[in-house]
Amino acid sequence: MDINSILGILFAFGAILGGNFLEGGHLSSLMQFTAFIIVGGGTVSACMVQMPLRQFLGGWKMLGWVFMPPKLNPAEAIEKIVGWSNIARKEGLLGLEAISENEPDLFARKGLQLLVDGSEPEMIRGILEVDISTKEHHSLSSAKMFEAMGGYAPTIGILGAVMGLIHVMNNLADPSKLGGGIAVAFVATIYGVGSANLFFLPFANKLKGVINAQTRYQEMIMEGVISIAEGENPRNIETKLQGYIY
Template sequence: MDILTLIGLALGFGAILVGNILEGGHTDSLVQGVAFLIVAGGTVGAVMVQTPLSVFLRSLKMFMWIFLPPKVEQKAAVEKIVSWSNIARKEGLLGLESLVESETDSFAQKGLQLLVDGSEPETIRSILEVEIGVKEHFDTQAAKVYEGLGGYSPTIGIIGAVMGLIHVMNNLADPSKLGSGIAVAFVATIYGVGLANLIFLPVATKLKGIIHNQTQFREMVVEGVISIAEGENPRNIETKLDGYLH
């Protein structure tokens, strides 16, 4: 669980709500169903227009990463790769064959299989780097969905504000209807700017950071596998891979 995300969300929304109360405002004045419908519906609709279905669905699955990011155990991976190099040094690359099926990480498993198959180092690098690039690009596009939400949200909020003011202008003769129109106008703007800067844009940035860490982890695996294929000394491999550790 990423506790910093929870603290950040609580602090961001809490500061706004407490500030509103301290200024004499009422919390229920910020709750406007119509304004939320305009901003949320319009923003999501706009992003769906620009996003392929596969990328949009991927972005929904990745949202939970901000609370439960995928584990990237770099230290354990370094130790595992060094153990592979020791086995390869003593028994040859075929000695790694029994480890392929038991490897839980699919990327590392592919690297092991390429080693066992006796592929050339440059061939191994080429195959694995293609997978890294494609995976990073796809996940980055999914993270950019939240950037899109953050970009459209304030604009849709302004549209909601204009609609509220139009409602006010159409009912100048009926003062009883002016309050609701003005409320929708201002609250829609708050929703648009608030959602963009407290949720959508921070989520996009955090997801990109997680994707970067995953890419760096896979690059470390590639370097380890290539080093084994080239017959490097296990101690040298460990020293090289330690450079990836934070």
């Protein structure tokens, strides 16, 4: 679990609500269901128009990575790759066949299968690079959904503010209805700007960081598999791959 993301959100709420309290404001003044519907519904709808359904749904599926990113253990992966190299030197590449069948990481399993099949190093690189590039492109496209939401939300918030002011202007003769319209106007702006800068844009950048880490992890595995195919010394392979750890 990424405790930094959870703490960041808690601190954001604490800072805003705490500042509102210090200024003499009340929590109820920030709770406007109408403003929430305008900003939330408008922002999501704009994203649905912008991107294909698969990309839109993929973004929501990846949201959990902000709090629980996929577990990557480069040190453990290097240890496994060095073990594969030792087996290949002692038993030949066919000695990796049983290991490839039981490898839980699909990308590593594909690399091992290419090794067992006797593929040339350049062919292995070409095949695995396509896999890495395709997955990275798909993941980044889904992560951009939150980036798009961060762009639309403030504008939709302004739209909600204008709608609230229109309501105020239409009810100038009835002072009892002015408060609600003014509240919707200002709270909609807060929702739009706040959601963009506290949630959507940070979510997008966090997901990009997770995707970048996954890409580097797979590149490390690819280099290890290619090094085994080229018959490099296990110790040299370990030294090379340790450069991916930072």
